[in-house]
Amino acid sequence: MTRWLSAAWLRTALLPIAGLLLVLPLPIASAQRVCLPLPRLLSTMPMGGQAGTEVEIKITTEYVTEPVGLHFSHPGITSAPKLDDSGNPIPNEYIVAIPADCPPGIYEARIMSQLGISSSRVFSVDQLPEVTQTSPNTSLETALELPVGSICxxxxxxxxxxxxxxxxxxxQRCLIHCASRSIDSKLDPVLILADELGRDLVVERRGGVIDYTVPADGTYVIKVHELTFKGGAGYFYRLSLRELEADQPHPLFASTRDVSSFSWPPTGLAETAESTEVEPNHSAELAQTIQLPCDLAGSFATAADVDTYQFQATKGDVWWIEVASARLGRPTNPSLIVQQVVQDGDKETTTEVLQLTDIPSPVKPSSNGYAYDGPPYDGGTPDLLGKLEVPADGLYRLQLTDLFGGTRTDPANVYRLVIRKAEPDFALVAWGLHMELRNGDRNALTKPIALRGGGTVALEVIAFRRDGFAGPIELTLDGLPDGVTASGLRIGPGSNRGIVLVTAHQDAPQGLTFAQFRGHAEIDGQPVTRDCPAAAPAWPITDSWGEVPRTRLEAEVPVSVGGFEVAPITIAPADPAVLEVVGNETLTIPLKHVIRGEFSGSILQLRTFGHGFEANPRFDVSLTADASEAVLDLSKLKPTPGDHVIAFYGSAVVKHRYADGEAPQDTAEIVVTEPITIRVQPTESK
Structure with a gap:
């Protein structure tokens, strides 16, 4: 159990300084931990419930003590501790009430505790009755009875x-569905339908869905196993068995959204496409004629499907073409070409004028999938976006195919094709700043905004720019707990990355709010505001060679203060006033330090956050004194005139005590200074 230190105790008994900090990237020893403890909700059992019922759930957690209560992203879902016969709360057990009018879907559960709000875990709601597997059912003889029209x-x-x-x-048409990855599970399911004696009838290794029309009255068996036969607390699933009418389409199974889907849909796009694909259209002779602009829904329905469309276009016109399929949650990799078609009697000549493949990530992700030389998040997607500049009047042919669809037939692999005039815009996503580790250190942690008193955390914000938008984007985080402030470091013109700093005062009380995270820009002379969702790994990975991080978008942006621990160090400007400087001068910034913990090392090396200032050389500060200074040579940095918010950051190895009576353990932690505002005057104004 983690040792909890109150802010009051630390103010009267500050720990001595044993050492200093290390640089980024860190040469981390194998025994060294990464990231000070943050509360995490790892699992709930069951993972959901039927609307209009109460459900008893058990949870597993990490770094959670003195829990305050469960919170759900649907305001109508409430919880209370389960009590024993003496009226005392049973640890890690809750009664969850789901209102009858709660729409079916997935929501998020979190738990508040002494360290603040936890990471989230998916909680599903459905209309079907539910049961929970409580005894082994690992043989035909111990098979669990699952009525048609229920969930286990x-x-x-x-x-x-x-x-x-x-x-x-x-x-009878039966639809069997195994929800796993879509609800945060580590399980890659293999789903098998068998006869009463256990002889396999259908085996499904992709997608977790079997649609089966029963040939004869009788008893049937469903088998479920993990692809590589793994199991344990992270390998949970929800198995549903539904009856469908003969011509009834599959229901839309709710799922978490991959980080790459943050860029879809474009603002203002209708939920339903204006037109649909008409088969057959798999060749030039069968090409479907469309009119521009176009918003069309189609499907890579058959193996090696090549959907072909044709349209008339005028020389000099510029059209933006966007395709979404992977961002709709499908396992696809679209590819598109546009050809100019020239007819000369019976002879046809085609010239390729555009080819589109993957949309790259707005920032470089880590090259090994973990926090090594970039974030463990990939904002790119196999989907498509590009500009068609029409070279001449005439007929054009568009061919759209799935590079993964060579041998499979699946009408569920849908896509949305949008061809439009330029509509400049942007989309945002944010995540907790991750430490850059040496190659071989495999770390990707869930990092809820759970603040220690006196601490500042940095959120990395990524912008996806649509249809040529290149303007600056201001960032805001509003609706914060008492004692917490946020400062947005803008995303500069043409840049795709910004930072938001969230700071808790040393005496900030325990608190939790659900903040409004937004980006603001001016497009075509009009103010535009876009929401910024947060992202996180589905599971915390501390040091793994066999588990690849999966990252997803989150439903809310909770910001919390635990109120019981303080940050091991605070670095802030000695004077919080705006610093004014002329654009070709050198600016010296006095910094003050408040040391509350022990560290390994002797030097803290800092880098700089802030558009126009990130080229500032790294510099060392000493922690043997309670002050230091930063020097910025503006003649070399050449920032634009105006107000700028910057900060400095580095990495510390903190000696953290994880349990009473245990020796402190080295724990690598990101240290971020409080924000600094600089007003740069034009050079000629001096």
Whole structure:
């Protein structure tokens, strides 16, 4: 259990300084931890419930003590501790009430504690009755009865196969669905439908869905196992068994959204496309004629499907073409070409004028998938966006295919094709700043905004720019707890990255709010505001060689202060007033230090946040004194005139005590200074 130190105790008994800080990137020893403890909700069992019912759930957590209560992203879902016969709360057990009018879908659960708000875990709501697997069902003899029209919540046992039994009638269409990755599970499911004796009838290794029309009355068996037969607390799933009418389409199964989907949809796009694909259109002779602009829904329905469209265009026109499929949650990789078609009698000549492939990430992600030389988030997507500049009047042919679809037939692999005149815009996503580690250190942690008193955390904000928009974007984070402030370091013109700093005063009380995170810009002379969702890894990975991080968008942006621990160090400007300087001068910034913890090392090396200032050389500060200074040579940095918010950051190795009576352990932690505002005057104004 983590040792909790109150702010009052630390103010009267500050720990002595044992050492100093290290540089980024860190040469981390194998025994060294990464990131001071942050509260995390790891699992709930069951993982959801039926609307209009109460559900008893058990949770598992990390770094959670003195929990205050469960919070859900749907305001109508409430919880209370489960009590024993003496009226005392049972640890990690809750009664969750789901209102009858709660729409089916996925929501997020979090727990508040002495360290603040935890990371989230998906909690699903459905209209079907639900059961929870409570005893082993790893053989045909112990198969769990699962009636048609119900859901079972279960956790996979290592090296095993779960069995379920149901009764169906001849001609009954049954849809079996195993929700796993879509609800934060680590499980890659293999779903098998078998006869009463366990003989396999259908095996599904992709997608977790079996659609089966029963040939005869009788008993049938469902088997579920992990692709590599792994199991444990992170390998949970929800198995649903539904009856469908003969011509009824599959329901839309709710799912978390991958980080790359933050750039979809464009603002103002209708939920339903204006037109649809008309098959057959798999060749030039069968090309479907469309009119520009165009908003069309289609599908890579058959193996090696090549959907072909044709349209008339005028010389000099500029059209933006965008395709979404992977961002709709489909396992696809679209590819598109546009050809100019010239007819000369019976002879046809085609010239390729545009080819589109993947949309790259707005910032370089880590090259090994973890926090090494970039963030463990990839904002890029296999989807498409590009500009068509029409070279001549005439006919043009567009061919759209799925590079992953060579051998598979799946009508569910849908896409949306949008061809439009330029509509400049932007989309944003943010995540907690991650430490850059040496190659071989595999770390990707969930980092909820759970602040220690006196601490500042940095959120990295990424911009996806659409249809040529290149202007600056201001960042705001509003609706914060008492004692907490936020400062946005703008995303500069043409840049794709900004920073938001969130700071808790040393005496900030325990608190939790759900903040409004937004970006603001001017487009075509009009003010534009866009929401900024947060992203996080689905599971914290501390040091793994066998687990690849999966990152997703979150439903809310909770900001919290634990109120029981303080940051090991605070570095702030000695004078919080705006610093004024002429654009070709050298600016010296006095800094003050408040040391509350022990560190390894002797030097803190700092880098600079802030558009126009990030080329500032790294510099060292000493922690043997309670002050230091930063020097900025504006004649070399050449920032634009106006107000700028900057900060400095580096990495510390903190000696943190994880439990009473234990020796402190080295823990690598990012240190961020409080924000500094600089007003740069034009050079000629001196």
């Amino acid at each position: 919540n279960s956790q996979m046992t290592d090296r095993s196969i779960d069995h379920y039994r149901f009764t169906a009638r001849e001609g």
